[in-house]
Amino acid sequence: MGRVFVAGSINMDVVATADRHPRVGETVAGRQVLYFPGGKGANQAVAASRLGAKTTLIGRLGTDSFGAELRTFLNAQGIDPGAIKETPGTHTGTAIITVAASDNTIIVIPGSNGLVSADDVADTPLAKGDVAVSQFEIPLPTIAAFFQRARAAGATTLLNPAPAQKMSSDLLALVDILVLNETELGFLAGTELTDSDEAARIIAVARKLQARADQTICITLGKRGVLALAAAEEFAVAGRVVKAVDTTGAGDCFVGALASQLAEGAALRAALAFANAAASISVQRMGAGPSMPTAAEVAMIL
Secondary structure, three states, rough: OEEEEEEEEOEEEEEEEEOOOOOOOOOEEEEEEEEEEEHHHHHHHHHHHHHHOOEEEEEEEEOHHHHHHHHHHHHOOOOOOOEEEEEEEOOEEEEEEEEEEEEEEEEEEHHHHHHHHHHHOOOOOOOOOOEEEEEOOOOOHHHHHHHHHHHHOOOOEEEOOOOOOOOOOOHOOOOOEEEHHHHHHHHHHHHOOOOOOOOOHHHHHHHOOOOOOOOOEEEHHHHHHHEEEEEEEEEOOOEEEEEEEOOOOOOHHHHHHHHHHHHHHHHHHHHHHHHHHHHHHHOOOOOHHHOOOOOHHHHHHH
């Protein structure tokens, strides 16, 4: 069995709930404020660890109270914390989230996440069979260094390019598996896509983005399921209709679950079905990190 190494962000999510989102310049009454461990890197690592993968998280925390709380939480999830550094003089990454009618808006303040560097990933003990995961909440040159090391070791590289931003063709070429939603795909491909586009159009755009003939691109479509372009093969995984409570972290749950299955040697189609089921559980709970399911919970609905 391989291991999962996640290089990414660690945030404290400050969540305000309300009946609806305010318009620009408007104040609305909220229901409650909640504090949840989050950050795309931490969320993905928690998901992978809870689902049984040996998981290491590479990242940075500030020396503030949020940093101490997050380290305690991550230690309790069975994640190897040895590559998480404390960074004096900066605050821990923070996300300000509003949740209304099960949809969310998010403002992320990077803090110490913006200081994760190539030096932080230089000694990562990657090996063949491992899965190296990252996202766009740490500097892109750090991700490139991480993936270069992973590919040299024979590990699989998995990138979730969110929040979306332009990346170089060199970085894209280092990616074995790209996991993104239709909006992010459209942004990277320079083509506008919506959740009402036909599968054939979405796959056609993914094919244009494909950087290598053997690259896999997985497009998550929420309740519509997942589309995959695996080298030249195209296939779909059916969605799951559930009553969503909080969609924060659903994509991260999917990525972490997918990484856990690939580290176990699962075939891509089966791994995507497992990840889709895991994400469907996470949206039925509040919070990001704390909403990640266990392998037993996923097995119950597969």
